[in-house]
Amino acid sequence: MSFDLKLGTSAKAMVVAVAVLVLLRNLVGPWFGQKILRRRTRRRPPGPFPIWPLLGSLPSVGKLPHRTYYYMSKKYGDVMQLKLGTVRVVVISSPEFAKEVLKTNDRVCASRPDDVSAHILVYGRKDVICAPYGDHWRAMRKVCALELLSPSRVAASQNIRTQEVSFFVNDIFKHSKEGKGALNMQSMLHETSMNEITRMLFKRSYCNKAHYTAEAQEFQEVALEMGKIAGVVNISDYVPCLKPFDVQGYVPIMKAVSARWDRFLSKIVADHLEELQGQQNNIMSSEHPSENKADAESKDFVDVMLSLRGTYNRSSRLENSTIKAVITDMICAGTDTSATTVEWALVELLRHPEAMKKSQEELDAVVGRERFVEESDLAALKYLQAVCKEAFRLHPPAPLIQHESIADCTVGGYHIPAKTRIVVNLWAVHRHPSAYDKPLEFNPSRFLKAEEVKEAAAGSACGDHIDLKGKDFQLIPFGSGRRMCPGMDLGLIMVQLKLARLIQSFTWQLPAGEKPEDLDMLENFSLATPKAIPLHVVATPRLPFHLYNPNPSPSSSPSPSPSPSASSSSSH
Numbered sequence: 001m002s003f004d005l006k007l008g009t010s011a012k013a014m015v016v017a018v019a020v021l022v023l024l025r026n027l028v029g030p031w032f033g034q035k036i037l038r039r040r041t042r043r044r045p046p047g048p049f050p051i052w053p054l055l056g057s058l059p060s061v062g063k064l065p066h067r068t069y070y071y072m073s074k075k076y077g078d079v080m081q082l083k084l085g086t087v088r089v090v091v092i093s094s095p096e097f098a099k100e101v102l103k104t105n106d107r108v109c110a111s112r113p114d115d116v117s118a119h120i121l122v123y124g125r126k127d128v129i130c131a132p133y134g135d136h137w138r139a140m141r142k143v144c145a146l147e148l149l150s151p152s153r154v155a156a157s158q159n160i161r162t163q164e165v166s167f168f169v170n171d172i173f174k175h176s177k178e179g180k181g182a183l184n185m186q187s188m189l190h191e192t193s194m195n196e197i198t199r200m201l202f203k204r205s206y207c208n209k210a211h212y213t214a215e216a217q218e219f220q221e222v223a224l225e226m227g228k229i230a231g232v233v234n235i236s237d238y239v240p241c242l243k244p245f246d247v248q249g250y251v252p253i254m255k256a257v258s259a260r261w262d263r264f265l266s267k268i269v270a271d272h273l274e275e276l277q278g279q280q281n282n283i284m285s286s287e288h289p290s291e292n293k294a295d296a297e298s299k300d301f302v303d304v305m306l307s308l309r310g311t312y313n314r315s316s317r318l319e320n321s322t323i324k325a326v327i328t329d330m331i332c333a334g335t336d337t338s339a340t341t342v343e344w345a346l347v348e349l350l351r352h353p354e355a356m357k358k359s360q361e362e363l364d365a366v367v368g369r370e371r372f373v374e375e376s377d378l379a380a381l382k383y384l385q386a387v388c389k390e391a392f393r394l395h396p397p398a399p400l401i402q403h404e405s406i407a408d409c410t411v412g413g414y415h416i417p418a419k420t421r422i423v424v425n426l427w428a429v430h431r432h433p434s435a436y437d438k439p440l441e442f443n444p445s446r447f448l449k450a451e452e453v454k455e456a457a458a459g460s461a462c463g464d465h466i467d468l469k470g471k472d473f474q475l476i477p478f479g480s481g482r483r484m485c486p487g488m489d490l491g492l493i494m495v496q497l498k499l500a501r502l503i504q505s506f507t508w509q510l511p512a513g514e515k516p517e518d519l520d521m522l523e524n525f526s527l528a529t530p531k532a533i534p535l536h537v538v539a540t541p542r543l544p545f546h547l548y549n550p551n552p553s554p555s556s557s558p559s560p561s562p563s564p565s566a567s568s569s570s571s572h
């Protein structure tokens, strides 16, 4: 029996479609199914349920995110996932997993989130800090590491640091002699660090009350505004679909601050170009071109960057905007990080008088009381170094390192997809019980060799080999891996020298009626984490008075003097 099946055109099409679907199911179904299965079985880190519509867990993060994440990690673990807005954020809270991110997966995790502020404030991410991982970042990083922040460049600017720290100590001395009472340490430390950095960058200093020019006022105002606006949490970074609406109204503020900042930096670059032109004319007309050799040693960072123009490939040429972006980085990254650490170290020493006593005894033994401590003494001051390590451990000035993954990776057995924000919480890593005995206690002796620790706590010593240089993941205040801080050597010297001078030169007390144990220990979270209530202290000189001198001695000024503009503007 024949069965004549007559099908219309649409029915025929349907049969063909079904046949194709069956074929497709048989051919790609298993592969597709496996993919879904794999996706379902890939373990994602645990974390809080994102309660708020659109905002996820963003409102729960609060003003001190490093502390919030630290407490959350106690519940969800050392690899934890949060939904901040619509963005996936993975927070790392232990040395073990910090190592997996910054060493094992260093390359994959080496990019940065694409935040609105980075585009507006640092010239479309032409700087180092905010630059995405790639050719431009590599070239700029090279400029920083090999040209600007190299050991020889840091050594060449020793004179600037010595002078600024001497001005600082002398200001405190005068204040104390005049019986003016407590000093605001936070603002004085900020000003000294700012002067050090701007003099290294472009030979000018602006934080001098005795020499408050219109230019200085402009700089201070705009730097303050930059710091404030750069530190805000912008919802558009976490809910990208809200970007066009700029719901918090930050974009016009950022643009206005950035335009003001740019006017300031453009003048600096133009002045340097003019000076360079003048020097070139002099060289051409000079009978003794070698006379200009000394200039090489007094070059500031802007001079160096201008001289490197054309050295780098087209995609990362040192254009004016790139130079200004790098200057911005140095000011933002180099100033309050070191000032904040010294403030916290002093707070801890006030709360632990036995540690203060030991530091001063060490300075007396190594340096004596007839001269000020110098950079060349720092290597011999083992206890002072331990105090700094302990201050960096408990109060990392940049407690949250923010990276972004460029490909899928695995951390702690969890799957981390590409384009995930990865936050390494140094605040938690440095307090991890797997790494430290009594991790919440301030105990510099833990960083001494066991045989050097006489007290009962000898068993808690983890040794002086822990060097902050990114190898020991229980202490990484400068980060680790390819995005690690290129200013580490400079930052360390700035912190150690200032702290050493302060504790050698003065006896410190809190204002009458205040007790060290009552000091508020909360911080502000911004570009750095200074004490929320600035430290006020009373200083009493402890060295012979003839040593306190407004002008640093020639012996402490081994490198060439700063330019006339620098020395005049630094007239404290």
Ligand code: HEM
Pocket (backbone or CB within 6 Å): 128, 129, 130, 141, 144, 149, 329, 330, 331, 333, 334, 335, 337, 338, 341, 397, 398, 401, 402, 477, 478, 479, 480, 482, 483, 484, 485, 486, 487, 488, 490, 491, 492, 495
């Ligand atoms: C106590 C002082 C300092 C501390 C604690 C510190 C800490 C840090 C940290 C934690 C990072 C991020 C690392 C990462 O993302 O993995 C960083 C990056 C950076 N720091 Fe520092 N820093 C200090 C001083 C300085 C100084 C003095 C400069 C330069 C003048 C500087 C320039 C930079 C730059 C340019 C980056 C970006 C590196 C990159 O993205 O490749 N820092 N710093």
